[in-house]
Amino acid sequence: MVVMRAIALLWVASSLVVTAIALLDACPKPCACFSKDGTKYVNCSRADLTSVPAGIPADVQQLLLSGNGIANLSKMDFAGLKSVVSIDLSSNQLTNDAILPGTFDDLPFLGVLNLAANENFTDFPKNLPTRLYTLYFGYNRVTRVTEDSFRNLPQLVYVDFENNQVESIAPGSFENQHHLTGLSIGFNQITELPDGVFKTTKLQYLGLRFNQLARVPADLPATLTDLDLVGNKIKEIPSRIFSNLTELQTLQVWQEKTLTTIGDNAFEGLGKLQILDADFCSIDRMTNATLSGLSGMWELYMGSSQIPYIPPGAFHDIKNITTLWLDGNQLTTLDPTLLDTKALPRLSEVFIWDNPWTCDCHLRWLKEHIDNNNTSPTIDSPHIMVCNAPPKLKGRAFDTLSPKDFVCGNQDSEPSTKSSALGPGIVEVVRDERMRMPFTGAGKSLRVARVWRDENTSICTPAVIDDYSILCMTGVVLLFLWVGFSMGRAMDKRQRAFAEAPGKMCF
Template sequence: MCSLISYAISFLLTLTLLLTLSDGAYQSPHPCPQPCRCLFFEGLQSVYCNRTGITAVPRGIPADTQLLELSGNSIGHISVGDMAGLVNLQQLYLSSIGLLANSVDNGALDLPKLDTIDMSGNNLYAIPTFLSTRMITLWFLDNHLTELRSDSFFKYGLLQYLDLSYNTIKNIQPGTFNPLKQLETLYIPFNNLTDSSFPPNVFLKNSNLQLLSVRFNQLRHTLRDLPPSMTDLDYVGNQITTLPAYGFRSLPNLKTLAFWQGQVCTFFTRTCISFEKRDDLTTHIILMILDDMISSTITNNTFTGLSGLQTIYLDLNQISKLEPGALYPLKSLNALWMSDNNVTTLSSEALDSDRLPQLSTVYIDGNPWNCDCHLRWLRSAVDHARYAIQDPHLITCASPPPLAGKAWDQLKPSDFVCKR
């Protein structure tokens, strides 16, 4: 499965190149080693040898090459001399070329400007020591990592972007990330991480970390001891059951918090989301809770303390009721996404513009609306509210029978009546 992912990534990169050659790309004036293509593309002197059947690094690569793409071949070994003259090389793509731990000689990638390397889709069981010490970006997807060791990154202190997706990592040793003081973005999704995989203070030295994705692991709790620099946290697809009280107080810069395809449930209400008692998410934040995580009522207490939240995504749940004051704590709410739920009716108090003065955008399509007189106000709001109710052509009535299946752009408020 993972090899297919690497193949797909390589194929898409190649396709993107081919589709854009007529837009800003042109042939390099230098002789190009066959069967490669030498282009000036997106501001870089580039050599594309991906998926050409080569079994070694081609000879005669121009010395001014800045990007070298070798992915999708069967290159058994890279020696020190293979790239020695590429003093301008900045980006090197080596995904899915069959690399093993001893396939690259130490020093072979020791190039003065090399800062971006893609090692995805190879047969590597540890972070190799032969990578460029000047590296800023490393893609290491779809290898065979099971553990991150305390010495995994000791040579790579300049790293800012690290992607370890689609491995089988289940353990992180203490101090693993300590050398990465410049790290800003860390992806570790689709691994085997549990709560015990993360030792205490594992991110203590990462004072520049902003984005952390641990989606589709086996976490049951949110991570602790994250640096205050964090702006984006992605917990999608874990097994988290509760967001702890004041669990985000130490993250004053948090802007995006994502949960879906998992389950966040409460111990004191019947909804499947709990923020407990909190006042720690008061900055401008986007909260995404999607895909069958909320299965009942959004109560007047559900969002207590989230006064700084600007955007909330509640799509693709099973919400059946939104209590009249449920959104009132969200004093900064700008956009509400509540498509594809089970809401049949809504009180006019629920979207009161005086209580929600910042509200500008609402998505409510995909619900089984009962279009009677109690919902007339909402159809009127499509035309006259301060906020915009998006896509009325997608909002349809499930009942009463005369209106079933009709879209709101085809109906007038006067169509919404109750039987006497």
């Protein structure tokens, strides 16, 4: 009985060995066949192949043939591979006519095809499987997209043809793409998109990075959640250009060196936008309406631009902001209300280094905030925040100064932000006050550096001589001239009285 059981075990073991050898033989050389996470792979990449090898296991699901010299494909190459879902043919020698009719007819589940980096492709190939839902076609030499390029691929969900040489996309090129949700067409030479060219799609992601677009595309599908316009030639973002993109969550326009203008209310309708990246542009103006409509935004990147001033109400709509990048602009001062956590309760990080700061009394609040354990919001890297003015502080980093160094003129005083009722004899010092003058005309004012005010008088002493300061100084001079003239007339009158009645004078 024991002998019989031993014989049976030997028979089973030998059967397993035979099966294993058969499986090894079923994998064509020099390919590698294996399973991972329940998926069966055949990897024939970078094997110096000039054609698809025979003998590929019929149950393969992922077939990898990249990095070879395959120049032609026919139906026989994939006969019997009825389980294959994805084929990678990138970096081969395929041409426009290399894929013969019927090549993929026996592959009922083929949905992903990678034809990238076949540098001899100058057009989108015909004879692709109609059930295809993902097509990778980057790094080829296609120069245009026509109405027929994707006409026979109605199931496409994602298409990538980045890094080609596409200059134009014809109207109607995507009119039958009702399932398309992702399109990557960056790093081409596209100068303009036809209005509404993607309107019939369900695009959620549109990548147009580093093309030659001179304006923001109009009439984009309302389903978009991510729009990438990085590195184009756009000069202006017009008002309300995105008003229909109510689902947009990410907008990238960075490295647009031609972009100087963001129109007021340009982002109206983008209440769900979470990230706006406009770094490395040439934006030279910000108003209280520049960021209007961005009530849901978390992160704002507007660094390395040309913004000289931010008005106090510029951030009133972005109440959910957490991270703010304003580094590398032309800012000289900053209103404390801009970073007030009462208005921006979630603001946690602010990046404002590499600006030409004027370190006077108007920025003392910022220095005190940094010194006060840099509580929320945190000002990043104050050790590289450098003063550009006044001259005695030029080149000094914030961390080498104390709040007492942040002064205006020769006085160590704070900017006045409050009015006070002064009693007789009490003198108040006010900095940088705008005094309304009756002779300056409607809407004009006189800006002075210091004002000494008591109950009855105000005397200004401008620190900088300008047109308004001259007016103030002229008034003082005229006052002294009038007093001198009055005193002279009084002396003349007294002398005439002496001459007319000398006997009446007493000594």
